[in-house]
Amino acid sequence: MNSALHRTLAAAVAAALCATAGLALAQAPQPYPTKAVTMIVPFPPAGGADSLARILAVHLGNSWKQTVLVENRPGAAGHIGASYVARSAPDGYTLMMSSTASLTKENASQFAPVALVSASPYVVTVNPRLGVKNIRELGAKAKAEPGKLTFGSSGEGSASHLTVELFKQVADVEMMHVPYKGTGQAVNDLLAGTIDVMFAPGQTVMPHVKSGKLVALAVTSAKRAKATPELPTIADSGVPGYAAVGWFGLLAPAATPKAVIAKLGADVSRTLDDPAVERTMLEAGAEPAEGTPEQFGRFIQEELTKWGELEQAMARKAGAKPR
Helix, strand or coil, X not given: CCHHHHHHHHHHHHHHHHHHHHHHHHHXXXXXXXXXXXXXXXXXXXXXXXXXXXXXXXXXXXXXXXXEEEEECCCHHHHHHHHHHHCCCCCCCEEEEEECCCCCCCCHHHEEEEEEEEEECEEEEECHHHCCCCHHHHHHHHHHCCCCCEEEECCCCCHHHHHHHHHHHHHCCXXXXXXXXXXXXXHHHHHHCCCCEEEEEHHHHHHHHHCCCCEEEEECCCCCCCCCCCCCECHHHCCCCCCCCEXXXXXXXXXXXXXXXXXXXXXXXXXXXXXXXXXXXXXXXXCECXXXXXXXXXXXXXXXXXXXXXXXXXXXHHCCCCC
């Protein structure tokens, strides 16, 4: 082979190698995220999911050096926003801050669990005009006037609804349910005295408790809450056997790549471990959670089973089919 031909072939091979390397580089996955991320809250502003989404958005945005937008898409007890996220591109750029209401056994398979953000007890809160100062007095008043006391929730099937239904079952009392389109609206009516009672996320009611506009009676968990250690549990206040928490967690569309889910889960976990974030959440009345996406997935299934059994019991009592 003459030298000229050799040089020509060598050049051709080099060009082909460069082209192949360039193509491989172009096709290599880019680090996540490379653009703005949208966090959908399927409830109105001022609720528990909304406040936690905004805390996370600030810190994740600073960590990623990208904008994290919080967008409220309320309606149908969280299912309008949930449907929107389920139909979104599974690329990690549209996420949902979910709670008990927006995730059911019917739609759970449409989402990939990312991270449990908070699994905090709810706070039993009343309007001061009700004149009760503890759970025993609330139970006695409910028994004396069956169905007269009203409790608000963020909608049918929400944690603020089901935690009260569990209380009614365990304490053997009757109260009237008044569903709202979001926790914020229900709290406004609780402040106004339109409704009497709420089992609500601490971050939505504790500021009003601290200002004296509402009275906190107890927490719904099995043990005292780190965020509100001054409050007894319902079980310790005369209703043994009662325990429940309200949870909030981050979800992505089901087909989101596992590598993106793992990156998201690790970043959220790191954010929740930040002392500044923990302090902000505790001051708001919410306790940071921990765990992997896989652990969050198992937690979701346990919660769906627990609340599904309660809803079936409620339906049997009412003579109707569960949702």
